[in-house]
Amino acid sequence: MNVKGIHHLSAMTGNVQGNFKFYTEVLGMRLIKKTVNQDDTTAYHLFYGDERGNPGTELTFFDFPGIGPTKAGVSSISGTSLRVASDEALRYWTERFTAHGVKHSPVTEFAGRNVIFFEDPEGQQLALVSDETNEGVAAGTPWDRSPVPEASAITGLGPVKLTVRKPESTVAVLGLLGFKETRRVPALAEGQADIIVMQVGEGGTGAEVQIEPRSDLSAATPGKGGVHHVAFRVEDKEELLAWIDILNQMKLPNSGFVERYYFRSLYFREPNGILFELATDGPGFDTDEPFETLGESLALPPFLEHQRKSIEANLKPLDTKRNSWIDD
Template identity: 40%
Template sequence: MPFQTSGLHHVTAIGGDPRRNADFYLRALGLRLVKTTVNFDDPGTYHLYYGDESGRPGTLLTFFPWPDAPTGRRGTGQATTTAFSVPAPSIGWWRDHLTAAGVDVGPVVERDGENVLTFSDPDGLELALVAHPQGDPRSPWDNGHVPAEHAIRGLHSVTLSVTREDATAGMLTEDLGLRLAGEEGDRFRFAAGEGGPGATVDVLVTPDAPRGLVAAGTVHHVAWRAPDEPTQAAWRDELLGRGVGVTSIMDRQYFRSIYFREPGGTLLEIATDEPGFQIDEPLLELGRALKLPPWLEPHREQIEAVLPKLDVPAENDLERA
């Protein structure tokens, strides 16, 4: 395979009430809302992007929050756990912090030499905080809700649940350029490059689990990084040549995207690192205003009329943090 991803770009999930969603990710988890826009295919709902200070690839969890969305079901054919990276000494702090916020957290467990704390967001999306023993060099988003020394550094990994691993493993290694980095029971770890936080996917074999249902509280797709548009276009041609069903290149304003499914059923994306989130608002004000693509701008008044107002804390603006 001539193309290799450098790691995760973002994870996109389905949420319920957008105000509850923003409150949890901004205040309980201390992420920054780096872009407030809409689902380009359904502009009657938001598309909310949470990440670090500038929304760098590898730090992003995004949501399509539908207030009346039915509850989904975790199962095979899905990314069933989204994990964030935190400093090793901070797991205990996070357990106490989340408990105080009313979140039902599990015990801290050790897996692959890392401490893992698992919990769910208000819609039931399964999340984890992972402390990598060698640390994570990425800078945190320094805000008023989570002290910088404990703050999330970015995505750590995702877990794909499958009924069998062979075909999924083949796509991860042959089409995304990942390598098998470890195996423990029914869990297989794959890594991009040197691996570590932001460059890892676990494949969990659960043959007796039900098939997942994508709705509120589940992951819609997992995106992997491509450095630029020419690389993405060549990558798409390579995938098509290998018989993979791939979409056309789609303009997502802040990156370009192609989509395809891995054999186990999870929807994957290859997204470009460019152009980023500062193309339509300055770094200091990311996420504060509703941003629409040019083709939806003429309908702004109608779109704003149906979207609920979000309570975005002042600390989301750098100049007020």
Template identity: 40%
Template sequence: MATILGHHHISMLTKNAQENNTFYNKLLGMRRVKVTVNQDDPSMYHLFYGDNKGRPGTELSFFEMPMAANTRRGTNAITRIGLFVRGESSLSYWQKRFDEYSVEYSDVTNYGGRKSLLFEDGDGLRLALQVVDDEAVSRFESWDGSDVPEEYQIMSMGTVEMTVRRIEKMERTLTTLFDYVKVSGDENKRLYRPSGSDGHSEILVKFKDGDRERPGRGSVHHLAINVENEETLQYWDEKVTERGFRSTGVVDRHFFKSLYFRESNGIMFEIATNGPGLVDTTPGIEAGEKLDLPPFMEADRAEIEAKLSPLDMLGDNNK
């Protein structure tokens, strides 16, 4: 059986790319590894942040939508994103850093079975810094250009929370389609991880009835999960279709190949390949320093750039 390797990336909506860059690149100290555009709507930026190499499992991505209204929170949505940090001393560091930058945060709490700080970005996206042990270090490459010391840097995506009306439907998708294992839970809250995982890339599913979330700034568009290569992706395209879901089929995003579908609660999953990757994909473009377009969009570069708002480029990312 083709194995789900874990999280690949997660994609959100932001109202302002420059403010988003300040928060994630400067305040949180994550490397901006790719500045590109939404390939389905090139009038909007698509920004990626991650570790030094932008490896799958470390990537947060954002679509800029300047006209986006506030999210009206509800159910059938991805409702919080965990970010792994190393050791409990990291939480003390981040409390001080959040105080310095006037970011509100919770008391230390338990989230996804780990000691955590809950907070939000400027768009209202709900996040959590989660303490993880050194097992995660081997999959993380620190970024020398970060304002955050190496020992406190965000290492990867952590627990992703989904809030749904039909929790049994989500459980069947995760366990019988993707072969995730239920780690813990009851009728209202359940934690899952890929069967081949060593304790990371977990999905926390919560039951909540009520109105569906109305997406806007700070909402999550989709979660991408990771597979090895295009051959494996073709396998999952067949499995998703056999399950009765409508797949987009395999789409070539240049930086990776993927497919998309919505499960029974309406939450969108992307299944994405390991490579080619976000860093060193385009010769002559240093990661995150210049607008990077896939080859099929290069002929329209001047028109695309004219429609985009100003954003720090050409080395500002790495100061």
């Protein structure tokens, strides 16, 4: 009963059109689902990923127009990594980021891998991490119509960084999920404790969480450029139901079973207040759209389809049909 790795990560944007442009045109990820936040159907929920949106490749965004910027602090998911195949790919990205005016660091070594730290247009803290020496959870398959060459393309989610005041509590909950500490690395902030690196299952970049203890920060304020939650992979519905029993036995408050149609979920907060989700590997994102046109139209799960007219009336138009840049 261990989770298998990272399933997806959900962040927030205040500019859905700009978000779509950056993540598809600059980062070259595929929009594999344009749907709505099932808990607030006035907001888009965009899913980016590899060619099919395989588990472990999905970076998603809730669109909240007018939301203020996030304020960094504890009790937050403070860093999101995206995998690329090699150190050579990082050299490609250094040039691409410069050409597109993306704020970024040089290639640097962190936690035993070469990385580039960068920001999206709303200040989300991101990193590209090289899989040059990686062993563990397999990467995804880049979309062959991406504007980024396949050898340099983003192949999935890498390590997720959690910033907390009391790391022992987060370590304990991750331990319950099957994570084990693999090493500690020097803090990014002067005078702070080492970052605790934990991995689960097959390990590697697709199954790693980095816990950053910070005693010098107040609580984060959520907003655009911030992360809402991180989801971890479980095999299927039966395993998810077993996890509900485990959390109830541990007296950890949770959502119980949640039907998301494209996957099934369970939500709970670890003691430092960060929202965790457990999500099943299936059914997947091509259950209601052809593979060739994923993300081009507004997709709604069957239980929201009867509200389509009113939902579409409350959404700002967003054209996600494949434009000419795909073939350039």
